[in-house]
Structure formats: structure tokens, C-alpha cells
Amino acid sequence: MEGAQPAAGDGRIVSSADFEAAFQQHFPPVYRFIARRVGPALAEDLAAETFATAYRRRGAFDPGRASLRSWLYGIAMNLVRNHWRAEQHLLALDARLVPEVDLSGGAGTVDERITAAMLAPRLAAGLAQLTRDQRDVLLLSAWAELSHEEIAAVLDIAPGTVRSRLSRARAALREHLGDFNFDLWTFDWPGLGSAPGGLDHA
Amino acid sequence: MPDELDALRHFRDETPGPSTGAWTRARAAIVAAQAHEAPAGREPGRRSPGRRSPGRKPGRRRVLWIVTVGAAAALAGLLAVLLPGSLASRGTGGQVETTAFVTHVEHALSELGHRNLIGYARSVYPPGYSAEPVSPGGLRVSPSTGAGSPWNVRYLVVWAYQRVSKESAFSAAGYRVFDLRFAPVHGTLTSTGVIYHSRTWWRGAIGPAPVQGGPPPTQCGPGIRLGTGGWPTFIRYELSCGEFTKGGQQRIGGIEAIQLTGNGGRETIWVNPRTYLPVRTVFSAPGGPQLQTDFGWFTPTRARLAELRLPVPPGFRQVAPPAQPSGPPPGR
Numbered sequence: 001m002e003g004a005q006p007a008a009g010d011g012r013i014v015s016s017a018d019f020e021a022a023f024q025q026h027f028p029p030v031y032r033f034i035a036r037r038v039g040p041a042l043a044e045d046l047a048a049e050t051f052a053t054a055y056r057r058r059g060a061f062d063p064g065r066a067s068l069r070s071w072l073y074g075i076a077m078n079l080v081r082n083h084w085r086a087e088q089h090l091l092a093l094d095a096r097l098v099p100e101v102d103l104s105g106g107a108g109t110v111d112e113r114i115t116a117a118m119l120a121p122r123l124a125a126g127l128a129q130l131t132r133d134q135r136d137v138l139l140l141s142a143w144a145e146l147s148h149e150e151i152a153a154v155l156d157i158a159p160g161t162v163r164s165r166l167s168r169a170r171a172a173l174r175e176h177l178g179d180f181n182f183d184l185w186t187f188d189w190p191g192l193g194s195a196p197g198g199l200d201h202a
Numbered sequence: 203m204p205d206e207l208d209a210l211r212h213f214r215d216e217t218p219g220p221s222t223g224a225w226t227r228a229r230a231a232i233v234a235a236q237a238h239e240a241p242a243g244r245e246p247g248r249r250s251p252g253r254r255s256p257g258r259k260p261g262r263r264r265v266l267w268i269v270t271v272g273a274a275a276a277l278a279g280l281l282a283v284l285l286p287g288s289l290a291s292r293g294t295g296g297q298v299e300t301t302a303f304v305t306h307v308e309h310a311l312s313e314l315g316h317r318n319l320i321g322y323a324r325s326v327y328p329p330g331y332s333a334e335p336v337s338p339g340g341l342r343v344s345p346s347t348g349a350g351s352p353w354n355v356r357y358l359v360v361w362a363y364q365r366v367s368k369e370s371a372f373s374a375a376g377y378r379v380f381d382l383r384f385a386p387v388h389g390t391l392t393s394t395g396v397i398y399h400s401r402t403w404w405r406g407a408i409g410p411a412p413v414q415g416g417p418p419p420t421q422c423g424p425g426i427r428l429g430t431g432g433w434p435t436f437i438r439y440e441l442s443c444g445e446f447t448k449g450g451q452q453r454i455g456g457i458e459a460i461q462l463t464g465n466g467g468r469e470t471i472w473v474n475p476r477t478y479l480p481v482r483t484v485f486s487a488p489g490g491p492q493l494q495t496d497f498g499w500f501t502p503t504r505a506r507l508a509e510l511r512l513p514v515p516p517g518f519r520q521v522a523p524p525a526q527p528s529g530p531p532p533g534r
Contacts, residue, residue: 023228027228028219028220031228033214036214047224048230048232049231051231055232123209123210141207142211143211173210177209182204182206183204
């Protein structure tokens with residue numbers, strides 16, 4: 001890249017190799033985070049803009065204040081926030097999905113697919129009902145797998161606020177998934193017991 | 203014990219990773235960010251001091267460099283660039299002596315017309331060169347008259363889509379030097395120029411708008427002449443007659459590109475073997491400088507098409523377009 005300088009060796013993005021390494025490592029997860037939130041069509045542009053913005057602001061990245069990935073997710077979050085309606089629309093669509101399951105393969109696999117297919121619209125509906133602040137914290141934790149401190153840096157809020165928002169968001173989502181049995185990883189089926197083994201997959 | 207976070211992760215894990223197109227798009231955005239930034243000596247992350255059009259976003263791009271002189275009629279969307287001493291005998295009426303003379307016409311990306319792609323190109327000029335519009339359709343590139351020349355250019359970024367193209371020149375410090383936009387209007391190819399150092403703009407007619415897709419190559423030789431079939435046809439043709447020879451592979455911008463060399467080693471093209479579209483070109487003048495151009499080829503989106511717009515900044519004064527010089531540029 002033009003204007004590349006020797007690597008600083010302290011975590012800052014100085015040389016072209018620094019930026020390329022960051023791009024190679026973090027582009028896939030950042031893209032998937034964005035795609036899951038606003039859909040793949042918009043994600044292509046937003047993920048690209050995330051890294052273009054990161055390139056332009058690379059001099060401002062301070063590894064002493066935030067990890068590289070939390071800094072990148074912070075840029076991505078600012079872009080995603082401008083597309084709140086798109087995210088709501090996508091969640092609404094996902095929530096109305098009629099589960100389609102490929103029944104080929106082993107029975108155990110089919111069970112997992114059925115569960116996943118039924119879980120997806122419920123999760124989407126649950127996410128759609130969260131406040132924007134709760135959803136941001138929850139998804140940065142679950143999807144980006146950032147620590148509370150990293151989320152606090154991304155959203156510029158106190159770690160305690162992260163913990164309280166995350167707690168409320170998880171409780172709200174869990175309530176929305178009320179009949180999901182996390183132990184058995186399936187929905188409780190009235191009259192069929194807890195496991196979907198009562199279904200005939202043969 | 204699994205919980206709702208695990209359920210969310212399961213939801214996330216079903217999301218496909220970035221496609222090749224997403225990678226390409228991201229790399230193009232990064233290249234665009236580089237193009238809008240001062241090339242050297244500037245603190246990373248600091249905003250370029252160059253004038254920017256309001257609301258302008260770092261772009262997506264594509265471009266093509268070709269060396270031809272006065273070949274307007276033959277070009278259907280190609281940007282022609284001449285370096286000192288290179289391709290001088292190849293022109294159809296132009297002349298190149300010791301200076302570079304660039305003629306850009308509307309033809310270059312005939313390939314784009316066929317495939318409905320937006321092309322982007324970013325060329326890096328050697329230090330100490332200037333580029334100046336000398337006619338509605340002509341750009342003269344030559345060694346600079348001095349460090350203080352307002353025409354000193356280090357980068358030229360070109361966007362092209364079908365028969366519309368825009369060229370933006372930047373100084374080494376990142377200042378926007380000029381923008382030129384070419385588009386057919388009622389059958390006439392017209393250009394609009396915005397000159398930033400003089401805060402002026404002009405509009406001029408070049409001639410009949412070229413028809414999309416010129417004839418295919420009819421003879422081998424140095425330089426790039428796109429016609430029907432665009433880049434893929436040109437490259438296959440030049441390979442078949444031995445003008446270009448295949449070299450090794452090199453990873454450029456995430457693409458395992460094949461290196462093709464021609465004209466005695468003065469012209470090198472790196473080609474995407476899947477699309478036969480150029481990834482990079484390097485032209486070398488005998489004993490002189492090199493001109494490197496990196497390309498991107500994209501599907502049209504509203505944001506990318508916006509790169510082809512050229513709004514005249516408020517307060518800029520309209521002037522007559524520059525007149526075509528009668529001979530080689532002075533002072534060479």
C-alpha cells in the first residue's frame with residue numbers, strides 16, 4: 001500500500017502488512033456479523049466500508065484503549081446503526097419464515113435441523129422485540145464474542161451498563177423462547193414429551 | 203449448559219461467509235481509500251487536505267490504461283496513456299516525442315458495455331510529472347515544469363461505465379487537481395472539466411460519440427486496442443500471435459493473476475485467469491518511468507454509479523474549454 005511505513009510492533013496499524021493481516025483475519029467474522037444483521041446484499045457494502053473506514057482511520061487506532069477487533073466492530077456498528085430499518089425488516093421476515101427442513105440424512109441430524117429451523121424464526125422475533133441498545137450488546141456478545149470490556153469500548157458505555165443491558169436482553173430473549181428446552185436442545189412438544197424423538201423421521 | 207447465547211451462535215453460524223465478490227468489493231473500497239489519501243509523508247489516518255466534492259465517498263473503481271495517440275475514433279471507452287517514447291509509432295495521427303501525451307477517449311471499457319460492469323482504475327504516475335487537459339478530449343502528461351506547478355499529478359483515478367467515464371487527478375499531497383467527465387450527449391461526445399486550483403470549470407464537445415464496441419484486433423502489436431469482445435478477446439488474440447507471452451502467477455489484490463509480458467518487456471499485464479480482465483498493468487518507457495495501473499471491475503450499484511457524477515463546486519467560474527495544441531507541448 002502506498003505510504004506504508006515500518007511496522008510499529010506494538011499492535012498499531014502502521015505498515016501495509018499490518019493492515020492486510022487485520023483485513024485477512026477480521027473481514028470474515030465482521031462480514032458475517034453484518035450479514036446476519038442486515039442481510040448479505042447490504043452486508044457487502046457495509047463490510048467493505050468498514051474496512052475502508054478502518055484504513056482511513058488507522059492512525060487513530062490505539063491498541064492501549066481497545067482491541068483491534070473491538071475497534072473494527074465499533075466501526076461496523078456505526079454503519080449498521082444507520083440501517084436499523086433494514087435490520088428490523090429482515091428480522092420481521094425471518095420471524096415469519098416457515099421452517100423448511102431437509103429430511104435426508106441420519107435421524108439425529110434431522111432432529112437438529114428441525115430444531116434449528118424452528119428456532120430461527122423464534123430467535124428473529126425475539127431479537128426484533130429488543131430495544132436497539134439491548135440488541136447491540138447482546139449480539140456483540142453472542143455473535144462477535146466480545147468481552148464486556150470490549151463491548152463497553154465499542155459502544156462507549158460503562159462495563160456495568162453492558163452487564164445490565166446484556167442481562168435484560170438475555171432475559172427477554174429467554175422469555176420469548178419460553179418453550180425451548182435448552183437442556184435437550186429442542187422445543188417442548190405438548191403431548192409428546194420434551195424430545196422431538198416422538199416425531200417419526202424414518 | 204446451553205443457553206440463549208448458544209442458540210444465537212447457532213443462528214449466526216448458519217450465515218455464509220463472505221463471497222469472492224464481497225472480498226473483491228472490500229479490497230476495492232480499501233484501494234479507493236488509498237486513492238483518496240496522500241501517498242507519502244502524511245500521518246496515517248489524517249485527512250487529506252485536498253479539496254473534496256461535498257458528500258463524496260471513497261469509491262469503487264475500475265480503469266484501463268492504454269497507450270494510444272489520437273485514436274479517438276478507434277476507441278470505444280478506453281483511456282489512452284502515453285509515456286515518453288512508448289508507443290509513439292502506434293498512433294493514428296498523434297505524435298510523441300520526448301514527452302508523454304495522453305489522449306483519453308470514450309472507448310476504453312468496451313468490456314464493460316458487454317458485461318455491464320463498472321470499471322475502476324488507479325494509475326500511479328512517476329514523481330515529477332504533470333498532467334494537464336489541453337483540449338476537451340486531450341490530456342498532456344509530461345515532466346513537470348517545477349515543484350510549484352499546479353498541474354503536478356501523482357495519481358489518476360478513473361471510473362467508467364458503458365460510455366461514461368470520469369477521471370480524477372490528485373497531487374502527491376492528496377489535493378484534487380482536476381476532474382474530467384466524458385459522456386455522450388445527443389450523439390456527441392462531450393467533456394466536462396473542473397479545475398480546482400483555478401476554481402474554474404468548462405464543458406466542451408469532442409466529436410461524434412463512439413459506438414460501443416469497436417472492431418476486434420486485426421494485427422498484433424504493442425499497446426492495447428480493445429474492440430469487440432473487449433479484454434478477453436484482446437488478450438487471447440495477443441497471446442495467439444505471440445505479442446504477449448505468459449509468465450508466472452502473482453497474487454494481486456487477492457487474485458492469483460497471470461502475468462503477460464509484451465512489447466519487449468515494456469508492457470506487462472496481470473490478468474484474472476477466470477475473467478480475462480486485467481488486474482494490473484505496468485507500462486515502461488525506454489529508459490524512462492513506469493506507469494502502473496490497478497483495476498477493479500464491479501457490478502453497478504447506486505453508490506458506484508455515483509462515482510461517475512461530477513458536480514461543479516459552488517462558486518466555480520465557467521470558462522472556455524482548453525484549445526488543442528498544434529504541436530508537441532512546449533518546453534520539452
